[in-house]
Amino acid sequence: MVGVSLRFLKEIKITKVEERPEDAWFDLSLRQLREGRVHFYRVRDFLTGEWLFKVCSDRELGRVMVRALKCPPGRRFAQLEGNTMMFQKSVIEGLLYDVISLAQADEKDQIRRRVVGSMEEIPALVKEHFEIKSYEEATGKRAPGKYWVTLSEEGDEKAMIILFLLERVWPISPTSLEERLKSINLMDLIKGLERAKTEDVYRVAGEQFGLRKEDVDALLVSLERSGQIERPEEGYIKTLK
Template sequence: MSLLQRLKIRIRKVEERDKDYWVDMSIRRLRQGKVRYYRVKDELTGNWLFKVCRDDEMERVIVKALKCPPGGGFVQLEGRTMLFQKGLIEGYYYDVISLSYMDEEERLRRNVLDNIDDVPEIIKENFKVMKYEEVTGKKIVGKRLVVLCEENNEKDMILLFLIQRAWPISRIPLEIGMRASDLLELIRELEKAKIDEIYEAAENKFKLERENIDMLLELLEREGTIQRSEDYIKTKN
């Protein structure tokens, strides 16, 4: 089973353009190259639309979030990008690891990591993490860390965007969010059930607490996959 399957993330390419244009804000220049669009359904955060711009001349790829799920944190990710570029490791592009967080005024911020202990386990277990100097041959202030991604694996680049930019600001923990499809299937099996029946079944089958069940129900309702009718909850046809 692939990493995307285990995480219950579906990434589907919906359009490809052999030649298109974009503005690379890191160098403030208009660039051209191959562009692909991907629709993403993430169990934890919701539905996304990404634009991936491949600059073969400069050996870099830009992943840009065009459409994000609802929510004060996610909406601030619209238009945000993640840059992958060529380093010294053949066949791989690198990204400087940084994690999103919300400040006291609910503004989106990023924290660049320099300690391997702060890197999410899912990155350390599935990708290669190295020091910036090892990958680029250049020295910078601070001990920044980078993650390597196969240079042609755009789906993994999108996944790394989700892990670093979206998941840290999700209200639902990863291990709980991955149960959303299981809960949806349970509701489908029950056909039409009262909330207490769903609580009891989910607690027995998935060992979920009611607080977590409520978070998942809210997520499914926001996605439009379930609906409440009086005292009942059922899936939408």
């Protein structure tokens, strides 16, 4: 499972698109205008789509704020636009902590956040790839309603963006990781076959991934609708991206 989960994270493409050594932003938690270094990142998340993040480093307070500026379309993701995640100095030298809280959607697609109260509630990907400590271990103090935190290196802004995705975005994704991985495997298969015969895709997908014909058909329809494949003629498939 660790190998599969690592592949998930490698499929998140994070590119820094702008650097501002000195800039300002409004910190809602402090209700203050703050100054420091600001970076902008374009993120291509294989599960949910395209994002734009702003990362603000407050050198004076030793805090880093990650803010989602632009989200993929959809009712759920629209509610995350403008949302922030704050990373603060821990008692461990060089590490910042984030209190783990997960987004969840109700039957009306209203998004809320819930602070995790036990280790079992923390997503497996977070536990496998990030250091987890109790709030008391990370800060040297106790606070009601704060239980578990992640630890990130001070300068690792990409890791902080990934944590935003894992805690705030992936839990509310309409598409599951398993479904998306099947699509990726199918795309890799079609690329490997170049101009692939549909019957070959059925056969190899069954042999390599255990997919039934109806599963492959559903995935092909989804890939075609998203503009990733086309059918140049009856019985053939080719990739577009």
